[in-house]
Amino acid sequence: MSTQEQAVVHVHRDDIGSRMGMWLFLFTELLLFGGLFFLYSVYRFMHQADFHVAAKELNVLVGTFNTAILLTSSLTMALSITALQRNNKKLSVFFQLCTILLAVAFLVNKYFEWMTKIHHGIYPGSDEYLAMESGRRLFFALYYVMTGLHALHVIIGMVLISVMTRFTVRNVITHDNYVKLEAAGLYWHLVDIIWIFLFPLFYLIT
Amino acid sequence: MDNDAATAANDHVSFLKYKGKYKGIRSWILSTDHKRIGILYLMALLCFFALGVTFGFLIRLELLTPGKTIVEPQVYNEFFTLHGVIMIFLFVIPGLPAVFGNFFLPIMLGAKDVAFPRLNLLSWWLYVTGGVLIIASILMPGGPADTGWTFYIPYSVRTTTNVIITGSAAFLLGFSSILTGLNFITTIHRLRAPGMGWFKMPLFAWSLYATAWIQVLATPIIGITLLLIIVERVFGVGLFDPALGGDPILFQHLFWIYSHPAVYIMIVPAMGVISEIIPVFARRTIFGYKFIAFSSIGIALFGSLVWAHHMFAVGMSDTGQFIFSFLTFMVAIPSAIKVFNWTATLYKGSISLDPPMLFALAFIFLFSIGGFTGLIQGALSVDIHLTDTSFIVGHFHYVMFGGTGMGIFAALHYWLPKMFGRMYNLKRAKVAFWIIFVGFNTLYFPMFVMGWLGMPRRYYDYLPEYTIYHQISTVGSWILITGMIIMFTNLIQGLRKGKVVTERNIWGGETLEWTIETPPTHDNFDKIPMISTPPYEYKQNETEELPEEIIH
Amino acid sequence: MDKHHSNIEHAHSYTIYIWVWISLLALTGVTVAVAGINFGAFTIAAALIIASVKSYLVLTIFMHLRLEMKAFRVFVAVALLFVIISFTLLFADYSFLSLR
Numbered sequence: 090m091s092t093q094e095q096a097v098v099h100v101h102r103d104d105i106g107s108r109m110g111m112w113l114f115l116f117t118e119l120l121l122f123g124g125l126f127f128l129y130s131v132y133r134f135m136h137q138a139d140f141h142v143a144a145k146e147l148n149v150l151v152g153t154f155n156t157a158i159l160l161t162s163s164l165t166m167a168l169s170i171t172a173l174q175r176n177n178k179k180l181s182v183f184f185q186l187c188t189i190l191l192a193v194a195f196l197v198n199k200y201f202e203w204m205t206k207i208h209h210g211i212y213p214g215s216d217e218y219l220a221m222e223s224g225r226r227l228f229f230a231l232y233y234v235m236t237g238l239h240a241l242h243v244i245i246g247m248v249l250i251s252v253m254t255r256f257t258v259r260n261v262i263t264h265d266n267y268v269k270l271e272a273a274g275l276y277w278h279l280v281d282i283i284w285i286f287l288f289p290l291f292y293l294i295t
Numbered sequence: 296m297d298n299d300a301a302t303a304a305n306d307h308v309s310f311l312k313y314k315g316k317y318k319g320i321r322s323w324i325l326s327t328d329h330k331r332i333g334i335l336y337l338m339a340l341l342c343f344f345a346l347g348v349t350f351g352f353l354i355r356l357e358l359l360t361p362g363k364t365i366v367e368p369q370v371y372n373e374f375f376t377l378h379g380v381i382m383i384f385l386f387v388i389p390g391l392p393a394v395f396g397n398f399f400l401p402i403m404l405g406a407k408d409v410a411f412p413r414l415n416l417l418s419w420w421l422y423v424t425g426g427v428l429i430i431a432s433i434l435m436p437g438g439p440a441d442t443g444w445t446f447y448i449p450y451s452v453r454t455t456t457n458v459i460i461t462g463s464a465a466f467l468l469g470f471s472s473i474l475t476g477l478n479f480i481t482t483i484h485r486l487r488a489p490g491m492g493w494f495k496m497p498l499f500a501w502s503l504y505a506t507a508w509i510q511v512l513a514t515p516i517i518g519i520t521l522l523l524i525i526v527e528r529v530f531g532v533g534l535f536d537p538a539l540g541g542d543p544i545l546f547q548h549l550f551w552i553y554s555h556p557a558v559y560i561m562i563v564p565a566m567g568v569i570s571e572i573i574p575v576f577a578r579r580t581i582f583g584y585k586f587i588a589f590s591s592i593g594i595a596l597f598g599s600l601v602w603a604h605h606m607f608a609v610g611m612s613d614t615g616q617f618i619f620s621f622l623t624f625m626v627a628i629p630s631a632i633k634v635f636n637w638t639a640t641l642y643k644g645s646i647s648l649d650p651p652m653l654f655a656l657a658f659i660f661l662f663s664i665g666g667f668t669g670l671i672q673g674a675l676s677v678d679i680h681l682t683d684t685s686f687i688v689g690h691f692h693y694v695m696f697g698g699t700g701m702g703i704f705a706a707l708h709y710w711l712p713k714m715f716g717r718m719y720n721l722k723r724a725k726v727a728f729w730i731i732f733v734g735f736n737t738l739y740f741p742m743f744v745m746g747w748l749g750m751p752r753r754y755y756d757y758l759p760e761y762t763i764y765h766q767i768s769t770v771g772s773w774i775l776i777t778g779m780i781i782m783f784t785n786l787i788q789g790l791r792k793g794k795v796v797t798e799r800n801i802w803g804g805e806t807l808e809w810t811i812e813t814p815p816t817h818d819n820f821d822k823i824p825m826i827s828t829p830p831y832e833y834k835q836n837e838t839e840e841l842p843e844e845i846i847h
Numbered sequence: 848m849d850k851h852h853s854n855i856e857h858a859h860s861y862t863i864y865i866w867v868w869i870s871l872l873a874l875t876g877v878t879v880a881v882a883g884i885n886f887g888a889f890t891i892a893a894a895l896i897i898a899s900v901k902s903y904l905v906l907t908i909f910m911h912l913r914l915e916m917k918a919f920r921v922f923v924a925v926a927l928l929f930v931i932i933s934f935t936l937l938f939a940d941y942s943f944l945s946l947r
């Protein structure tokens with residue numbers, strides 16, 4: 090009978106529920122960074138002049154370039170979902186690969202940016218770091234911790250999207266069952282939003 | 296699956312005997328059945344509780360006499376740190392949501408499982424990993440953290456003990472708690488049985504909903520704070536270290552932004568349990584259902600606004616102090632609403648004093664004392680005198696042990712027969728209750744007195760005039776532990792050899808878990824129920840309306 | 848059934864995404880340009896307002912918040928409220944502080 094069948098065959102699937110779970114998870118990510126934004130605001134409030142001067146040492150051009158890269162990767166991520174919704178698997182995979190590629194570009198950029206700073210002796214524990222005025226040191230402490238944690242999230246997002254690409258190729262994710270891809274997309278957009286705030290707070294307050 | 300008949304038979308067997316994909320121990324530790332995960336949590340939880348009690352016992356033993364009694368000061372510091380970390384992160388926070396929430400929330404909502412069963416299993420594994428890490432930190436060279444469970448900077452950056460391990464353990468446990476919360480919110484939104492509107496939900500579900508939101512929103516803050524301690528220790532970035540220009544008070548702010556709401560993660564589910572038990576054993580419809588439901592949300596909301604009352608003595612701005620003190624008084628209101636409604640439910644009820652009810656009544660009594668002493672410390676001027684004395688230790692244990700602990704004990708006595716289909720010895724349970732009750736008050740009440748007289752908390756040594764209070768307190772700890780040993784042996788024996796119960800409605804409850812088989816089948820319900828009435832309908836006793844003066 | 852229905856509703860066209868992307872890049876340009884001008888205290892406010900507008904676009908369009916059930920938007924509001932309230936209370940201490 091049908092009730093019997095339901096008990097055996099029934100595979101529970103609730104796309105709205107899955108997305109709800111993902112959104113709730115994003116809030117925890119938001120609050121994780123939220124703690125750091127609290128730190129930033131308090132220290133900036135206490136050391137305004139130092140922050141102002143220290144921010145001048147960051148390269149606005151690199152920052153702007155990275156912002157553009159991340160925004161574009163957000164676009165390709167969103168496009169890949171629409172492509173899949175329209176049952177265009179190849180295009181969707183293409184857009185997903187673009188997203189991953191842009192993420193790599195972002196990280197490469199970030200790497201060189203960090204390296205320049207480290208070459209100038211600005212890193213936790215260096216003599217120069219220990220000799221700085223407190224405000225300037227706090228600025229760079231926050232810079233390393235916040236962009237570092239953000240970069241970690243970019244890496245996690247990249248891995249996540251790679252898995253989704255594999256799933257799409259193997260038809261685990263299809264045009265009528267793509268909530269996993271949507272969840273990865275949500276994660277990626279959140280990483281983008283965090284950067285949208287990090288960028289002006291570190292590069293543009295000169 | 297062999298054939299339909301066998302499958303059908305398997306579907307109808309109790310979840311304890313259900314044959315799934317795996318056999319033996321793996322059918323438990325890899326199970327995604329919310330009921331089995333609940334029991335996994337229960338097992339692990341009781342082991343850690345035993346460990347936490349042991350450290351508590353050792354603290355009290357050390358304090359029996361001034362100066363050295365059994366251990367050196369360093370070991371004593373490690374004892375109270377471990378006692379705090381284990382009890383808070385491994386027992387009180389996951390206690391009700393992870394064990395009874397997991398087991399009964401889907402059943403109470405009329406669902407087959409939680410929204411994300413595999414995530415649920417992951418959260419158990421994270422929990423166990425965290426617990427094992429804490430034990431590992433005890434055994435590794437360097438020894439466990441000696442910072443107290445608060446990990447205050449700068450000491451937590453300077454000490455040579457294994458703060459990194461203990462900190463990452465707490466981080467994992469926080470993650471586990473977040474996953475449970477996220478799972479419950481989605482479950483409540485998506486998996487309520489047809490017809491179960493928000494106000495037909497049992498109050499335990501409401502309390503878990505409020506708790507889950509605090510878990511999701513507040514826990515990440517402690518996560519980042521603990522991460523920053525680790526970063527600080529490894530790289531020395533100087534974000535909190537005053538020697539490098541950081542502000543250690545800011546660490547305290549971040550720590551308490553989570554840790555005050557965390558006490559509501561601990562207490563609100565217990566309030567939910569009490570709201571379930573009181574109407575069943577008073578045989579009356581709960582008084583003020585909506586007030587109780589909304590006060591859970593109110594506590595979650597106001598509870599997020601008061602964290603800095605833990606910092607009145609650290610030199611905050613006067614305006615800040617004033618605001619936080621004021622808000623602290625506000626948060627007492629929703630708690631008081633609950634207590635009033637429970638009392639009103641009891642009024643003219645036909646009360647039966649079975650063990651779950653005894654523990655529930657103890658909850659109300661002890662929690663009220665804990666709550667009032669909390670208000671005393673919420674007042675700015677008084678708090679300056681009481682900060683970091685054993686008064687706060689007494690207050691905290693009245694709320695957390697007298698409240699949540701009794702809530703967990705009540706839940707054990709209320710639901711265990713349903714979970715395992717066997718009954719414990721009722722008489723012995725009552726004896727155990729009274730010993731626990733007497734031991735509890737003997738242990739913790741003297742702390743109020745000596746705290747008022749100026750005995751600092753966490754001190755290894757004390758002046759001779761405090762000796763008498765410490766000795767009464769230590770004797771109390773022996774009584775309490777005796778009572779708990781009797782209680783747990785009785786429960787465990789009951790589960791193994793106790794009278795078999797197949798009756799569905801053991802206590803005469805009106806929520807959905809009492810309409811299904813004892814113990815529940817793998818799918819909980821043969822057919823997903825249709826809900827048309829609110830919970831707690833005890834019409835037979837509702838012959839007369841409440842008198843006017845109770846309502847006003 | 849219900850879920851398939853929700854999937855169809857859940858689609859944006861390619862063009863709207865591209866328009867949002869263009870606006871995001873434009874806003875980035877604006878915020879960089881504005882940062883060069885000194886508005887005093889308003890500088891930081893301008894940067895944050897532009898960042899908020901950008902986030903709003905990402906939330907509503909890229910993250911489909913506009914197409915989701917109302918509960919999702921309430922959730923986001925609750926989370927943001929929690930951040931804002933905690934922030935305000937934190938500054939209830941710091942903005943009145945003279946020592947430390």
Ligand SMILES: [Cu+2]
Binds near residue numbers: 554555604
């Ligand atoms: Cu508190």
